[in-house]
Amino acid sequence: MNVVIAKAETGPGLRSILAIPRGRLPGAGRVAEVRRQAFDAYAHAGLPHRRIEEWKYTDLRALMREVLPLAPIPDVAALDRAREALASAAMQGAQKLVLVDGVFAPELSDIGALGADVSVRTLRDILENAGLEAPADLLLTNISDVMVSLNTAMATDGIVIGVADGAAPVAPIQIIHVAVASKASAFTRSHVRIGNGARATLVESFVAAGAARGYQVHDAVIVSVGDEAQLEHVRLMADASDAVNITSDIITIGARSKLNLFNMTRGGAVSRFQGFIKMAGEGSELSANGVNLLKGTQHGDTTLVVDHAVPHCTSREVFRAVLDDRAHSVFQGRIIVRPGAQKTDGKMMTRALLLSDESEADNKPELEIFADDVTCGHGATSGALDETLLFYLRARGLSEKEAQALLIQAFVGEAIEQIGNDELREFASSLAQHWLEARA
Amino acid sequence: MPLLEVKNLQVRVEEREILHGLTLTVNVGEIHAIMGPNGSGKSTLSHVIAGKPGYEVTGGEILFRGENLLEMAPDERAAKGVFLAFQYPVEIPGVATMTFLRTALNAQRKARGESEYSTPDFLRKVREVAKSLNIPQDMLKRGVNVGFSGGEKKRNEVLQMALFEPSLCILDEMDSGLDIDALRIAADGVNALRSPDRGMIVITHYQRLLNYIVPDVVHVMSRGRVVKSGGKDLALELEASGYAQFDDAA
Numbered sequence: 001m002n003v004v005i006a007k008a009e010t011g012p013g014l015r016s017i018l019a020i021p022r023g024r025l026p027g028a029g030r031v032a033e034v035r036r037q038a039f040d041a042y043a044h045a046g047l048p049h050r051r052i053e054e055w056k057y058t059d060l061r062a063l064m065r066e067v068l069p070l071a072p073i074p075d076v077a078a079l080d081r082a083r084e085a086l087a088s089a090a091m092q093g094a095q096k097l098v099l100v101d102g103v104f105a106p107e108l109s110d111i112g113a114l115g116a117d118v119s120v121r122t123l124r125d126i127l128e129n130a131g132l133e134a135p136a137d138l139l140l141t142n143i144s145d146v147m148v149s150l151n152t153a154m155a156t157d158g159i160v161i162g163v164a165d166g167a168a169p170v171a172p173i174q175i176i177h178v179a180v181a182s183k184a185s186a187f188t189r190s191h192v193r194i195g196n197g198a199r200a201t202l203v204e205s206f207v208a209a210g211a212a213r214g215y216q217v218h219d220a221v222i223v224s225v226g227d228e229a230q231l232e233h234v235r236l237m238a239d240a241s242d243a244v245n246i247t248s249d250i251i252t253i254g255a256r257s258k259l260n261l262f263n264m265t266r267g268g269a270v271s272r273f274q275g276f277i278k279m280a281g282e283g284s285e286l287s288a289n290g291v292n293l294l295k296g297t298q299h300g301d302t303t304l305v306v307d308h309a310v311p312h313c314t315s316r317e318v319f320r321a322v323l324d325d326r327a328h329s330v331f332q333g334r335i336i337v338r339p340g341a342q343k344t345d346g347k348m349m350t351r352a353l354l355l356s357d358e359s360e361a362d363n364k365p366e367l368e369i370f371a372d373d374v375t376c377g378h379g380a381t382s383g384a385l386d387e388t389l390l391f392y393l394r395a396r397g398l399s400e401k402e403a404q405a406l407l408i409q410a411f412v413g414e415a416i417e418q419i420g421n422d423e424l425r426e427f428a429s430s431l432a433q434h435w436l437e438a439r440a
Numbered sequence: 441m442p443l444l445e446v447k448n449l450q451v452r453v454e455e456r457e458i459l460h461g462l463t464l465t466v467n468v469g470e471i472h473a474i475m476g477p478n479g480s481g482k483s484t485l486s487h488v489i490a491g492k493p494g495y496e497v498t499g500g501e502i503l504f505r506g507e508n509l510l511e512m513a514p515d516e517r518a519a520k521g522v523f524l525a526f527q528y529p530v531e532i533p534g535v536a537t538m539t540f541l542r543t544a545l546n547a548q549r550k551a552r553g554e555s556e557y558s559t560p561d562f563l564r565k566v567r568e569v570a571k572s573l574n575i576p577q578d579m580l581k582r583g584v585n586v587g588f589s590g591g592e593k594k595r596n597e598v599l600q601m602a603l604f605e606p607s608l609c610i611l612d613e614m615d616s617g618l619d620i621d622a623l624r625i626a627a628d629g630v631n632a633l634r635s636p637d638r639g640m641i642v643i644t645h646y647q648r649l650l651n652y653i654v655p656d657v658v659h660v661m662s663r664g665r666v667v668k669s670g671g672k673d674l675a676l677e678l679e680a681s682g683y684a685q686f687d688d689a690a
């Protein structure tokens with residue numbers, strides 16, 4: 001019998017949590033109680049490791065070792081550095097909301113430009129100003145995951161966005177996380193509520209200001225998509241090459257709605273994007289796609305849990321990884337079909353392109369089906385570039401690098417082309433192009 | 441100076457010798473047909489000229505306008521003017537035909553130190569050639585050869601040939617998988633490219649293609665060598681008598 005000893009890590013992060021200055025963690029009363037319980041849950045389990053099935057391929061005890069202390073509240077110099085980083089991260093035409101080291105930066109955000117049917121508040125504002133009445137459910141989730149618990153305990157700020165019923169803001173809303181402090185952690189918890197019949201585009205970007213090194217990003221976003229609503233949600237992760245990024249998206253989709261989710265991971269030494277997506281209303285469609293572009297010793301994990309709780313929903317997952325050097329990509333895709341969720345149609349396809357002998361791709365599809373009239377399927381491949389295709393291109397005059405770049409671009413294009421918004425698709429495509437050019 | 445000189449070429453694939461001292465000279469303005477049974481080494485010859493990996497040249501040489509072709513990477517050969525029309529053109533999903541054509545053309549021009557084509561000039565040229573080959577515009581927007589019929593794939597090869605204007609065209613079994621109408625369109629495209637500045641090698645199993653693309657010289661290959669050369673009538677003789685006689689001779 002294996003005895004798993006849930007040894008809690010005792011790095012400086014955990015110790016320092018006890019010494020967090022008053023006011024860094026907003027919320028009193030019930031909120032403080034929720035935080036304490038979440039912290040206890042984390043302290044009991046510690047960082048997840050390889051014997052926790054969900055974290056089998058991403059052993060945070062080995063990869064990240066400890067949780068770093070909270071980053072200080074950014075000062076004027078830090079905000080100036082963040083401003084420089086925004087130049088390349090901000091999308092043209094988007095309304096940007098900027099979090100610097102886990103603290104909302106109104107001076108860098110376009111908060112005034114949002115229309116009347118889009119409400120924006122900060123998590124800190126709501127938790128602090130509602131006093132003992134503060135809605136603790138901004139921190140509660142129904143997900144049992146230790147890194148979500150840690151986020152619940154430690155979230156310093158975040159953005160709470162509401163798109164009114166029937167509203168369709170034209171400009172994408174872009175949340176940009178900028179890391180400025182080195183060797184420190186930022187914890188954010190955001191909420192996005194898309195009203196019934198509303199349509200919106202949400203971009204979330206993660207970048208480092210020039211000299212930020214060795215930092216940790218802990219983010220969680222709770223999304224609720226109403227009935228007959230549409231959300232395009234694109235995540236672009238470009239953290240510093242020695243940073244850690246652990247992000248959880250917890251999403252609920254209403255009836256006859258559409259969610260188009262896309263994640264691109266280019267940065268970070270260790271990253272995990274975990275999406276928990278619940279199909280809670282009938283007749284809805286989910287398209288969840290992603291690209292990992294990794295080199296050096298980068299470790300990038302995309303884990304999606306799609307929960308078909310009701311009948312007549314469709315889910316599609318297209319995931320691509322391009323791996324060079326000793327990079328390691330993980331894709332875990334679980335599709336759950338609950339009893340009675342008949343006529344569920346769920347498919348996932350994951351493919352990895354290994355550009356070097358030492359790169360590694362782990363694909364773990366899981367289907368848990370408890371209904372008998374469903375269509376579910378998955379496929380996974382990994383391999384090198386096709387020599388026949390390479391020769392054809394070279395025989396037409398393309399150099400080896402050009403031929404590889406064109407084929408890689410096409411390979412990731414199968415996932416990128418799932419993005420519905422034209423500008424976002426172009427933007428994501430150009431980011432992939434830059435990655436390829438930097439490689440060559 | 442001849443356009444292409446293949447001298448006593450010996451080639452192995454995985455320890456097995458496929459070409460045992462093949463010699464062939466092609467001058468500009470000439471069309472050479474290479475005929476022969478399956479396994480005689482016709483496609484190997486075309487692959488080695490184009491620079492496909494996996495072949496080991498153990499003897500002999502290939503000169504292109506006097507330069508050692510075997511020392512060049514496949515893309516350098518393309519830029520110098522060597523073009524292989526593939527027997528089985530590959531499908532490349534996710535790479536739009538137009539993007540591919542433009543990238544390839546500009547890569548070749550850049551390698552030759554020429555300026556890149558401007559967009560209007562490029563589009564005009566592609567449209568013009570596509571129209572003459574009966575290639576619809578929407579085909580150019582699709583992934584390279586994705587969902588193309590056999591005939592469309594071969595026409596796409598001829599389209600590239602017309603666009604890149606190579607000085608040596610090698611057509612590897614262009615007739616395979618084509619019905620008579622598709623063959624006629626492709627052959628018309630090739631004939632339009634006949635020029636005093638260009639040489640061609642037409643590799644085929646059957647005489648039929650040579651009714652449409654009439655060669656100046658016909659070579660018969662058997663067991664890795666050219667065993668007989670003659671005028672265009674040689675192809676007709678072969679059609680009547682078959683390849684068996686050369687198997688005995690080889």
